[in-house]
Amino acid sequence: MNTFGANACLIDAASGLSLRGLTLEARIHAMENELHAMPAGLILLPAPWTIDTVCRYLAAFRQGRALALLDAGIEPDTLMELIARFEPAGLWQPGIDEPAPAGYRNVDHGWIRQTGAADVHPDLALLLTTSGSTGAARMVRLSRRGVLANAEAIVGALAITDAEIAPTSLPFYLGYGLSVLNSHLLAGATVVVNAYPVIGADFWACVDRYGATSFAAVSHTYELLSRLRWTPSVHPSLRTMTQSGSRMRPELIGQLVRDVGRSGGRFFLMYGQTEATARMAVLPAHRIMEKLASVGLPVPGAGLSVRVESGELTRQPDLVGEVVFRGPGVMMGYADTASDLVRGDDSRGVLHTGDIGRFDEEGYLYLEGRLKRIAKLFGQRINLDAVERIAAEAGAEGATIAVSRNDEAIVLWCEGEAEPQRLELVSRSVAERLGVNRHGVVARGIDKLPLLRNGKIDYRSLVRAAIEDQAAT
Incomplete structure (x- = not known):
């Protein structure tokens, strides 16, 4: 051949x-x-x-x-x-x-x-x-x-x-x-x-x-x-x-x-x-x-x-x-x-x-x-569930949900976290583990993660919030 x-x-x-x-x-x-x-x-x-x-x-x-x-x-x-x-x-x-x-x-x-x-x-x-x-x-x-x-x-x-x-x-x-x-x-x-x-x-x-x-x-x-x-x-x-x-x-x-x-x-x-x-x-x-x-x-x-x-x-x-x-x-x-x-x-x-x-x-x-929780960031396909596990290992103490913001960045919503220095540390640590530019991961604090009526995370709401957060910064 x-x-x-x-x-x-x-x-x-x-x-x-x-x-x-x-x-x-x-x-x-x-x-x-x-x-x-x-x-x-x-x-x-x-x-x-x-x-x-x-x-x-x-x-x-x-x-x-x-x-x-x-x-x-x-x-x-x-x-x-x-x-x-x-x-x-x-x-x-x-x-x-x-x-x-x-x-x-x-x-x-x-x-x-x-x-x-x-x-x-x-x-x-x-x-x-x-x-x-x-x-x-x-x-x-x-x-x-x-x-x-x-x-x-x-x-x-x-x-x-x-x-x-x-x-x-x-x-x-x-x-x-x-x-x-x-x-x-x-x-x-x-x-x-x-x-x-x-x-x-x-x-x-x-x-x-x-x-x-x-x-x-x-x-x-x-x-x-x-x-x-x-x-x-x-x-x-x-x-x-x-x-x-x-x-x-x-x-x-x-x-x-x-x-x-x-x-x-x-x-x-x-x-x-x-x-x-x-x-x-x-x-x-x-x-x-x-x-x-x-x-x-x-x-x-x-x-x-x-x-x-x-x-x-x-x-x-x-x-x-x-x-x-x-x-x-x-x-x-x-x-x-x-x-x-x-x-x-x-x-x-x-x-x-x-x-x-x-x-x-x-x-x-x-x-x-996308149907599944897979993001494309800087040409890499990244499992968002795995990113959440990495965020926990990086020091995110509360529940953390990862969403993709238009394939331009991964936004980590950290429940109950309001300390800017800790959020910055989580962002940098996750970016390093993923091998991407540090601006490709953004950690944000949120008082309470939004839920659907069935008790599951409202991912669509968090994606919208990530896009609105970008527009506001």
Whole structure:
């Protein structure tokens, strides 16, 4: 099963090393030799943006070995938790200094298990986390067929050719960043592998040095760049920009569309979930100013509908319901423990997204909220129930309820808390645990949490209060 086109090229931004054709094959083959020394089972792969990490990923995909892609900076406690939960065959991290945990031993390329690892389904290619850093994350099980199908869909939706040059601008271990890599390699394009922060000068020097033609980012990154007065027209090679994640300000969208359009470039708004191997819908660049609030049309080979209260699936305009996605990129299912790794395809190509949406007369999808208590903050999906637990650990003494304020911030309503210093401490502590900007979490005191008649928390009232609080400050 081929994972990249004939002209695919990897460039190491730091050294200028370029790998294509036989040299790329030779590097992947070297990683396959490392892989052959690993026992059967799931392999944990911390994934910094390096040429060797990309080649390890490609080697495992080619050899039919299942990988769990992890943050390269994963906390030791979190790593130990994953090892205990999933009983992997090993950790693929050459040069690791830490001694292997009980049941594993150190080898040149990481840790390997001394007894049999958990069984893995032959179709399983990847485990990706569903959340950023809230701990005990559920993992999404992706098949090889699904990963390739999504890459093919994105190649078609964005008209990616082998002339494209894409810098790595999103984390490797998250679905959006992986999708950029997969789609460009499949099209035979060039990927500039770099670990520079997107808001730093080194990243943009790399874009100019290698003539990058595309740039992918989440809404928060575009907001940060806007505050730095960055404009795409400063980088004349840029022709394609994509955005996915939380909702983006219409004013900023318009600004970017106009700027990149001066040089004939395109800006695409997108909608995706890790459970669908990243991107599910694309708003065509030529319709973006007409339909700023839409997330677009389904990617090629897939379909979208909404499930209304009666249970019927429909695409009729202006009927509101849960968004349902169908396509070959849908996950096999979730994994919480080692016993889930051997499971087959539980989803059968259907994903109930938990998002609420509607269609317009032309079949364009508009999102209006979420069924479950999941927030999207700075491109991360965050479980609000887990945030409440973190707030309690951070010192919130009374009942605390977390709500999302338009995906721009998480507001913690702390019952009976009136001390500003304590509220500030809770805000900062929770933001640090989540790994987000400190302004992304705001703690507010409330005399008494509002309740519905059934005694449950009135979340809608708290969301309205969070929005009113923002307007008043």
